[in-house]
Amino acid sequence: MTSSSAQNNDDVLFFLAANPYICNSYGTATNPCRSHWRCVMADTLTILDNRTGKKYDLPITYGTIRALDLRQIKVNDDDFGLMTYDPAFMNTALCKSKITFIDGDKGILRYRGYPIEQLAEKSSFLETSYLLLYGELPTKSQHEEWVRNITLHTMIHENIKKLMDGFHYNAHPMGMLISTVGSLSTFYTDAKDIQSPESRMKQTYRLIAKMPTLAAFAYRHSVGRPYVYPDNNLSYTANFMSMLWKMTELQYQANPVLARALDVLFILHADHEQNCSTNAMRGIGSAHVDPYSAIAGAAAALYGPLHGGANEEVLHMLDAIGAKENVPAFVKDVKEGKGRLMGFGHRVYKNYDPRARVIKRLADEVFEVTGRNPRLEIALELERIALEDEYFIKRKLYPNVDFHSGLIYQALGFPIEMFPVLFSIPRTVGWIAQWEEMLNDPEQKIARPRQIYLGSDQRDYVPISKR
Ligand SMILES: CC(C)(COP(=O)(O)OP(=O)(O)OC[C@H]1O[C@@H](n2cnc3c(N)ncnc32)[C@H](O)[C@@H]1OP(=O)(O)O)[C@@H](O)C(=O)NCCC(=O)NCCS
Numbered sequence: 001m002t003s004s005s006a007q008n009n010d011d012v013l014f015f016l017a018a019n020p021y022i023c024n025s026y027g028t029a030t031n032p033c034r035s036h037w038r039c040v041m042a043d044t045l046t047i048l049d050n051r052t053g054k055k056y057d058l059p060i061t062y063g064t065i066r067a068l069d070l071r072q073i074k075v076n077d078d079d080f081g082l083m084t085y086d087p088a089f090m091n092t093a094l095c096k097s098k099i100t101f102i103d104g105d106k107g108i109l110r111y112r113g114y115p116i117e118q119l120a121e122k123s124s125f126l127e128t129s130y131l132l133l134y135g136e137l138p139t140k141s142q143h144e145e146w147v148r149n150i151t152l153h154t155m156i157h158e159n160i161k162k163l164m165d166g167f168h169y170n171a172h173p174m175g176m177l178i179s180t181v182g183s184l185s186t187f188y189t190d191a192k193d194i195q196s197p198e199s200r201m202k203q204t205y206r207l208i209a210k211m212p213t214l215a216a217f218a219y220r221h222s223v224g225r226p227y228v229y230p231d232n233n234l235s236y237t238a239n240f241m242s243m244l245w246k247m248t249e250l251q252y253q254a255n256p257v258l259a260r261a262l263d264v265l266f267i268l269h270a271d272h273e274q275n276c277s278t279n280a281m282r283g284i285g286s287a288h289v290d291p292y293s294a295i296a297g298a299a300a301a302l303y304g305p306l307h308g309g310a311n312e313e314v315l316h317m318l319d320a321i322g323a324k325e326n327v328p329a330f331v332k333d334v335k336e337g338k339g340r341l342m343g344f345g346h347r348v349y350k351n352y353d354p355r356a357r358v359i360k361r362l363a364d365e366v367f368e369v370t371g372r373n374p375r376l377e378i379a380l381e382l383e384r385i386a387l388e389d390e391y392f393i394k395r396k397l398y399p400n401v402d403f404h405s406g407l408i409y410q411a412l413g414f415p416i417e418m419f420p421v422l423f424s425i426p427r428t429v430g431w432i433a434q435w436e437e438m439l440n441d442p443e444q445k446i447a448r449p450r451q452i453y454l455g456s457d458q459r460d461y462v463p464i465s466k467r
Contacts, residue, residue, distance in 0.1 A: 107351035153209035154230035182296030216243030271430030311406035343403030
């Protein structure tokens with residue numbers, strides 16, 4: 001999916017980076033452009049190693065130094081060389097990417113340059129998926145073909161139903177989704193051929209098409225209802241709703257406001273650059289495993305309460321608070337370190353999460369159809385108090401995407417256990433786009449961080465009788 005012109009563009013940028021002050025198009029030595037993303041005025045960093053008195057000039061490109069450039073900084077020939085220590089990747093870029101842009105301080109999120117607010121208002125989930133994967137919005141005929149290709153792959157193998165049936169009656173649907181999406185690798189053995197763009201494209205159609213089917217089947221299993229097969233006459237989200245909720249009627253009639261709301265939620269969740277699950281996708285994918293196995297791993301990361309499980313935690317939190325008047329006491333507890341305000345704070349956003357703004361508006365439209373979620377009052381009061389409180393202001397803790405999304409999901413009729421499942425469906429697109437980008441990036445290799453070993457030095461084995 002990466003074009004050769006994109007590669008050439010990169011080459012030019014790197015040439016510029018290696019040759020300071022020739023960036024005539026975007027800046028000059030006396031008047032360097034530092035705002036245009038393409039401007040790669042090469043700067044350098046001079047490091048003085050106080051251990052040896054030696055000086056090193058390291059190039060700075062795109063506001064980064066290369067970690068491997070530090071390796072030359074040694075005390076003696078036996079020294080391994082300097083490394084960086086960055087637990088949780090707080091300040092390490094692991095790739096160059098053209099997919100999603102986030103400015104956490106300003107609260108900006110763009111897919112391929114398009115603001116998330118515009119996509120949420122004007123695009124559809126499948127069109128946005130095309131954009132994320134191919135880099136451009138589709139033409140009318142490209143869009144039709146894309147939608148047709150996804151629609152043709154919505155069915156799943158009958159044996160997956162048997163696999164589903166093997167789960168306990170109260171199995172968490174996210175556990176079922178992780179297992180069944182991983183199992184797809186056993187049905188589509190051609191997926192191993194990750195070097196073939198055609199094979200990758202086919203798995204992409206399959207994954208985007210089948211995730212809603214797996215998700216809906218997991219839900220139907222958990223409520224003891226027969227599985228509903230996909231209806232390819234319906235839109236992506238209306239079909240998903242049909243597979244979830246169709247009973248005996250001939251065709252499920254999705255409420256158009258609710259189907260659109262779900263579509264918008266899918267747009268908002270489609271990608272978020274190098275988050276925990278995407279990092280898992282890239283990390284697992286870097287070993288060149290098939291995409292189904294990699295997505296099972298990425299989805300497992302998403303299941304965690306600090307990531308995709310947060311909106312589930314928000315509702316548990318709202319239930320635990322119980323009533324609006326209990327909010328101040330709850331906030332006091334949070335400030336004293338007795339737990340976290342779920343749905344608040346973000347590793348990257350130190351401002352209002354732009355997705356949270358869209359979701360808040362969306363909630364009004366949904367509640368108009370479904371009636372207000374009784375927890376909304378507590379949530380709004382919590383948000384009001386937290387946004388005025390010094391503790392949260394000082395730490396730049398704002399509502400994130402999960403704060404309101406759970407309330408909408410619940411109003412749409414989803415049980416709490418389905419929330420991470422609903423996140424996984426659209427995020428599959430982001431995972432695949434990032435995986436594609438990684439596989440096409442000649443600089444990427446199998447992901448393998450270093451460590452600082454602080455354990456015992458060599459010691460001899462002691463037989464158990466002598467310990
Ligand atoms: C998202 C999250 C994991 C980011 O964590 P992070 O970038 O590592 O931030 P830190 O854990 O370093 O927190 C920085 C400070 O803010 C506080 N803080 C962060 N999130 C908080 C929250 N939700 N409630 C209360 N305090 C919070 C921390 O206690 C810490 O305070 P300190 O400096 O006094 O120790 C974190 O904000 C969180 O746990 N939020 C709740 C879960 C959630 O909504 N996740 C969904 C993300 S989309």
